[in-house]
Amino acid sequence: MTVSSERPPNGAEPVVAVHDLRMRYGPTEVLRGVDLVVHRGEVLGLLGPNGAGKTTTIEILEGFRRRSAGEVRVLGADPEHGDETWRARIGVVLQSWRDHARWSVRELLDHLGRYYLPYSTADRQRPYEVADLLTLVGLTGQADTPTARLSGGQRRRLDVAIGLVGRPELLFLDEPTVGFDPQGRQEFHDLVGRLTEREETTIVLTTHDLAEAEKLADRIVILLGGRIVADGTAAQLAGQVAGRAEVRYTRDGEWNVHSVEDATGHVRELFARYGTAIGDLEVRRPSLEDVYLTMVRDFESGRRTEAAAELTGAGAEA
């Protein structure tokens, strides 16, 4: 498979196409052949444990980090050679900025927005109108507040606004909701929905919050051991790892729990056999969290087995 062969049915070039991406820090190979495609308008959730290489991958895609090997195309260009026009089409939300403490929210966005003016196009006016942007991220009430006086959650919204001010076609969000309260998180999720609906923004996000990934991402990839080990919707991943669902119900007032492959068939049979004696029916499918934890556990135990085999091999040679 080569990068250029990865085209969706409508023939459009993917927004991100990565083939056999490798990254080495000194003797340590962090990425060991990553293949990844992201299509226009898609929200991709990139998951993986601490140190899996998510930030490294994102930084390579953003053109902030040089890869060791592999093919990478982002918005039609190799990020290592992306020019200013290419860069203006990409939005990045990093961990919080701490500069410009005395500037107001409006001043900072105005200032950063000016950079994008030369890159305005007929179908994508740049920069974002600051008033509209403030409404979009829910910071209208803080427009004149110095950035140093924002709360943690407001600060994070400003980070998102900074990522959006150039009206990007592709937005990278690295752990966007760290430090959000539940309401802020909910509002942020709504914002992501608006971005993809209204602006057709393609989004690549990393998060350790699996419920968030399940909610926001059209597709999820899991990075483990330097490779993508799973790629699909949350439901598809659940099917791959743990096909069994849990069916709970009462029969004549007594609780029963069954773990079954075919939940629908099982429920149909229950009603056929016991009719109205069945009550309180619940079907619980494996959540993305169950799937993720199973994959990480299997990977870790595989690694332990490999290490043990290597040790035994070394012992035999000695």
Ligand SMILES: Nc1ncnc2c1ncn2[C@@H]1O[C@H](COP(=O)(O)OP(=O)(O)OP(=O)(O)O)[C@@H](O)[C@H]1O
């Ligand atoms: N500049 C660097 N030099 C050397 N090693 C690095 C460098 N940057 C990252 N690493 C190492 O590469 C590995 C992957 O790091 P990376 O930050 O990409 O992981 P991550 O999946 O984003 O982790 P987290 O979930 O903790 O943010 C880690 O072992 C890290 O220590």
